[in-house]
Amino acid sequence: MSALQYDRKEFNSFCVLSLLFSSTYSLLYKFTAAPIFSPEIVLPILLVIFLTNTRNLKYLPFYIIIYLCVVLMFSLVLFENHPKSVEYYVKLMVFFTIPPILYGSLDLEFNKFWEVAKVFALVNFALLLYLVVFRQDMYLDVEYMNYMTFGYWMLQSSLVFFIISYRYNSFKYMLLSVFCFLLIINFGSRFAIVSCIIGFISIRMLFKGFTIKFALALISTSIIFLISYMNLSEILYSSILTLRKLNIEPISLVRIYVRLGQTLSESSSGRTELWLNSYDLIQSNPFGYGLINYSQHLDSLAIFKYPHNIFIQLFLEYGVILASVLIFFLLFLVLCFFRRARFEERLLAIFYLSITSKLLVSGNYMWEATFWLFLTLILTKVIKN
Secondary structure, eight states: OHHHHHHHHHHHHHHHHHHHTHHHHHHHHHHHOOGGGOHHHHHHHHHHHHHHOGGGOOHHHHHHHHHHHHHHHHHHHHSOOOHHHHHHHHHHIIIIIHHHHHHHTOOOOHHHHHHHHHHHHHHHHHHHHHHHHHOHHHHTOTTTOOHHHHHHHHHHHHHHHHHHHHHTTOHHHHHHHHHHHHHHHHHSOHHHHHHHHHHHHHHHHHHHOSOHHHHHHHHHHHHHHHHHHHTHHHHHHHHHHHHHHTTOOOHHHHHHHHHTTSOHHHHTTTHHHHHHHHHHHHHHOTTOOHHHHHHHHHGGGTBTBSOSOHHHHHHHHHHHHHHHHHHHHHHHHHHHHHHHOOHHHHHHHHHHHHHHGGGGTSSOGGGOHHHHHHHHHHHHHHHHO
16 A cells, blocks of 8 residues: 555656646657657646546645636626637636646655656756757747746756755755756846745755855855946856857847846836836726736737736736735745745745746746645645644
């Protein structure tokens, strides 16, 4: 019986990591064109196998799914919606929201989880490195890849390597993690860099605590960054020229260099105008627009169909009062979780949360797998206790 339990937990780990590292399947499929690597084939197959094991099925994920369906139905009934918007959100929920909710409450064997995560992270890292070194044509193809996609895909490998380095006291994985971080700086987005730093500090504090030595290291690093920032233009210019001589286009460095002389609104990629427009919408209707309707008012800004900030999105969807209650409830859950959770559960939550932090400036929480994995994980733990 224990062997069956262990095998089930192994498969659960593989399901969760396949969802998290769907980028690995996407890259393998792009490079090989082999249908066996297509995420649209692999992930549904894993989900079907997962659902056939009734021991994996718990009540909580289904309550969350029912809640989202009810909110979506109310949005459809109370507000006028375009058919395309409805189809867009339904597909979003089926492919990106429901699977991580189902996986988030799973029983995991944590040693095996991080061993499998290490394999996924290594493959993901190798494919992304190959992409920027040998397939610049694909990396610069905005229809397939962009600096934000690269940054957040590489972020996952960097965080896994950092965790492995502390779990197994491995210096080589620490070097790999730092190398991934440097690749994010050169080729990824700016907030992926911030998310990586947040993850590094949080993981380090979980393993070692906040020591005087660590505080001194943070201060020293901050001073170095400050000095570098004072000479940032020269450093960036030299780095860009050097990499271009190697036939590598460091798109992230170029973007930062170009934007050093721009205004706040220009350097925010249109987010400032988007947030101001969202604020006006909230003022005009403080009771909210539902899960779909608000997107119609943001289309004119030509920056996707969401406000690129999870808190603003909640205020647009639920209104000021309900959104405030939801946000307070989420913060309360997080506080309760970290007070009661075991070390391994905290580590997993920090891993999810570090990736999810990008929702402060990018993305839509409805299709962010780590958000739903994190939410279901903390809800499961708090309710169990």
